[in-house]
Amino acid sequence: MNDWSYSESERCPACDHRAVLPDAATAAGFVARSGGRLAALPCPVGNGWHLVRARAEPGPNR
Numbered sequence: 307m308n309d310w311s312y313s314e315s316e317r318c319p320a321c322d323h324r325a326v327l328p329d330a331a332t333a334a335g336f337v338a339r340s341g342g343r344l345a346a347l348p349c350p351v352g353n354g355w356h357l358v359r360a361r362a363e364p365g366p367n368r
């Protein structure tokens with residue numbers, strides 16, 4: 307782990323102001339800690355990596 311902070315990260319102006327993660331390893335760490343609820347997405351304009359909600363949400367709710 308490192309000291310990178312999600313809440314203090316830059317926001318990407320091209321992706322609904324998603325937080326910009328500095329690299330794939332950091333993104334993968336968040337995905338792992340989310341228990342599968344988040345997925346890592348490379349920024350389409352080359353601004354690093356973002357986190358998005360995973361689409362597959364098993365379960366009867368909604």
Ligand SMILES: [Zn+2]
Pocket residue numbers: 318319320321349350351353356
């Ligand atoms: Zn972006």
